[in-house]
Amino acid sequence: MSDFDQQPDTIFNTPQQKVASFTFDSAVARVFPDMIKRSVPGYAETVAMSGIIAGRYAQPGSNLYDLGCSLGAVTLAMRHGIQAAGERAAGCRIIGLDNSASMIERAEHYIALDEGNVAVEMVCADILQYPLDNASVTALNFVLQFIAPEQRLTLLSRIAAATLPGGALILSEKICFSTEEQLLQDELHLDFKRANGYSDLEIAQKRSAIENVLIPESEQAHIERLKAAGFRQVIRWYQCFNFVSFLAVK
Numbered sequence: 001m002s003d004f005d006q007q008p009d010t011i012f013n014t015p016q017q018k019v020a021s022f023t024f025d026s027a028v029a030r031v032f033p034d035m036i037k038r039s040v041p042g043y044a045e046t047v048a049m050s051g052i053i054a055g056r057y058a059q060p061g062s063n064l065y066d067l068g069c070s071l072g073a074v075t076l077a078m079r080h081g082i083q084a085a086g087e088r089a090a091g092c093r094i095i096g097l098d099n100s101a102s103m104i105e106r107a108e109h110y111i112a113l114d115e116g117n118v119a120v121e122m123v124c125a126d127i128l129q130y131p132l133d134n135a136s137v138t139a140l141n142f143v144l145q146f147i148a149p150e151q152r153l154t155l156l157s158r159i160a161a162a163t164l165p166g167g168a169l170i171l172s173e174k175i176c177f178s179t180e181e182q183l184l185q186d187e188l189h190l191d192f193k194r195a196n197g198y199s200d201l202e203i204a205q206k207r208s209a210i211e212n213v214l215i216p217e218s219e220q221a222h223i224e225r226l227k228a229a230g231f232r233q234v235i236r237w238y239q240c241f242n243f244v245s246f247l248a249v250k
């Protein structure tokens with residue numbers, strides 16, 4: 001078996017004395033496809049539709065960014081989505097960025113196996129530092145939730161400033177709700193994880209690992225901030241339990 005073969009997520013399945021804060025290290029990178037599929041309701045649809053949206057908003061000679069790309073699932077969906085856009089995708093370049101070296105190393109392997117003809121570059125860098133420009137489409141899927149709340153508006157404003165008129169941002173996030181709805185959505189998310197084979201121990205230890213690391217915000221907070229950052233139109237195009245995806249157009 002090659003180290004790149006898909007492996008099951010067993011990271012939290014044995015009792016840990018003290019659960020460490022969650023990081024995107026090599027152990028997580030190795031099991032990431034299994035982990036995210038079993039943890040994020042609607043993940044496969046979000047990835048696939050990010051490719052469709054990229055196809056609609058691509059502009060010739062522009063950059064498309066997949067910020068916090070992990071293993072490049074959205075990078076590849078964008079590559080195939082814009083190939084279908086014909087002339088509008090002429091001269092486009094897709095840049096996948098992640099600050100986890102383990103993720104980028106594995107992403108490069110998967111991209112090399114893909115037979116697309118749009119240029120793709122994978123970069124190990126901090127999205128808070130990396131210069132962005134000439135962007136037609138940017139994806140920020142399940143990443144902003146890991147950025148310190150006080151840095152979120154600055155990042156979104158930089159993305160908006162780098163976006164061409166008529167360009168788009170796809171923002172996917174775990175969100176929070178009013179107390180009453182929160183209880184219901186939490187139960188449904190727990191049921192989803194259990195149905196995907198996670199034990200109560202795994203669920204509890206993961207919850208403690210992501211506490212204060214993954215900080216969700218309300219739908220309203222996201223929409224208001226996207227508008228404050230410089231996007232003209234914002235819609236929630238998808239929701240599956242407590243995970244949503246917004247489309248913001250400049």
Ligand SMILES: C[S@@+](CC[C@H](N)C(=O)[O-])C[C@H]1O[C@@H](n2cnc3c(N)ncnc32)[C@H](O)[C@@H]1O
Nearest residue numbers: 024068069070073098099100126127141142143
């Ligand atoms: C939940 S994963 C994203 C999943 C991916 N977008 C997808 O759809 O498959 C979050 C990723 O964001 C990356 N990340 C978090 N903070 C970052 C930062 N400041 N700069 C670059 N990448 C970051 C992590 O390393 C991790 O790979």
Ligand SMILES: O=C(O)C(=O)C[C@]1(C(=O)O)C=C[C@@H](O)C=C1
Nearest residue numbers: 035036039040142174206210214
């Ligand atoms: O909210 C949870 O319980 C999760 O497991 C979510 C989440 C995410 O949204 O990124 C957290 C970390 C992993 O990357 C996969 C899923």
